[in-house]
Amino acid sequence: MNQPQPVLAVSSLVKRFGSFTAVDDVSFELMPGTSLGIVGESGSGKTTTARILAGLERPTSGTVTLEGRAVGGRSRRDRLWQAGRLQMIFQDPYGSFDPRRTIAQSIAEPLRLHAPGPAERHRARVAELLDQVGLSTRAGEALPRDLSGGQRQRAAIARALGIAPRVLVLDEAVAALDVSIQAQILTLLDELRRETGISYVFVSHDLAVVRYITDTAVVMRHGRIVERGGTEQILRSPQHPYTRLLLDSIPSPDWDLERVARDRRALDAR
């Protein structure tokens, strides 16, 4: 009777905006130290799901459970408890920093909120975090606008790690980066997972990225999960026509655009 508890459990999540249903009956579990991909095209509801996890949207119905405790409380205490366990990395690493603060200041701020203490200790921790994500002290003294996209995303990861969350939600976290930088960030994320045992919810439309970084995946379409399972297995033998379509949409030598378009029409007609 020593079954590990899921660190994050989502059950029957529904989010409606007016008459539009963005997320429709979504459920999944995330075990400690694992990585889950949420795959889908724009408009599939994957970003809305991520935003609900981060507390940026309130679900119309359904629950999100962190370490066995339902989230959604609005009190300062609940807010801090949730933030201490789940953090989010945004797609736009530039926009996710206050343009007036240096990187080190931005990283130190959540430290002060979550672990009040002497400034000296925070400074040391910031240096440690910068080092952990492969940024120099010099980069820490820079303003966000002086860093490259990859450096900013490293800084965003450092800032989230400072809170020592159990779950990191990454919303298209590498989509805005060059391919070579993408690879660096993905490698970094992989290392961090092995070192810290953190879990990832990795939201992406990029199947190659998802294949690299996740163990299991769910495929979302029109707000519903249409397929779920091990990432390798899903990508090797997709069961749902939509997943097959996503795979076929990846440019390759024997790419048949006609067929992709035909399949899409057939799928939309269903």
Added chain:
Amino acid sequence: MTLTIPRLRAKAARGRRRRPLTLVLATAFLVLVAAMGLLAPVLAPHSPDETSLLNALAPPGTEGHWLGTDSTGRDVLSRVMHGARLSLLAPLGVVLLSLVLGTAIGLLAARAGGWVDAVLSRGMDIVFAFPSLLLVILSVAVFGPGLTAPICVLAIAYTPFIGRVVRSVAIQEGARPYLESYRVMGFGELRVTLRHLLPNVLPVIIAQSALSFGYALVDLASLSYLGLGVRPPDADWGSMISQAQSAILQGSPWSGLMPGIAVLLTVVCVNLLGEHLGGSISGKRSEET
């Protein structure tokens, strides 16, 4: 999610570094006027109330009266200098009050959204629809002459002028993910708004305030011109123009022209400065990406 959101104005990116001559002149002039007002008791060659009927309506350039005298022989230069105090202080009061009110209302409307935003925005629209001068004259009719009531009423009349801009800039800036990232990190809404949103929209607020300073100066001068603002023997530029009317008819426009020029130049300079402040923000922004 977009990487950049549309910026206010794309021009003036160069203004900050080059510091155009007009800007230097405008700043210098404003400093000069402020210093004149402050040091009027020391610097003014005459008392502003000292009459000398023998010397009435002297043209500018007269020995001892560089800017001439008015219809009762008072030194125009001294009166312009003393008048600067009320002419600058009163609009400053208006601007500071409306700045605080407008910023609070604008930020609240932008961050709360929903019905709070709807109520505050419509409220500002209603206030905005009234000509400010009319409101001020109304306030004088109710509260009697003096400057306190007009300053307060003008401040309210100008609140939408600042509040609407603050609201729209705050909504624009608020769409940027860094504010959301602070929320995800567990920071409270109030702290995020005051510590992160406000400093990032402050330059726009200051620029807008500078513009409303010019309007307030003109409105208050108009009020004094109508004889409803400053009460004699106090004088501001508006009341000086008003008192010079008969002299203008007698063929000596000087005593009215000088305070008029003071109003004109001050307003032009303040507007230049405000426009530059607004411009330098968009300039700084365009360096971002």
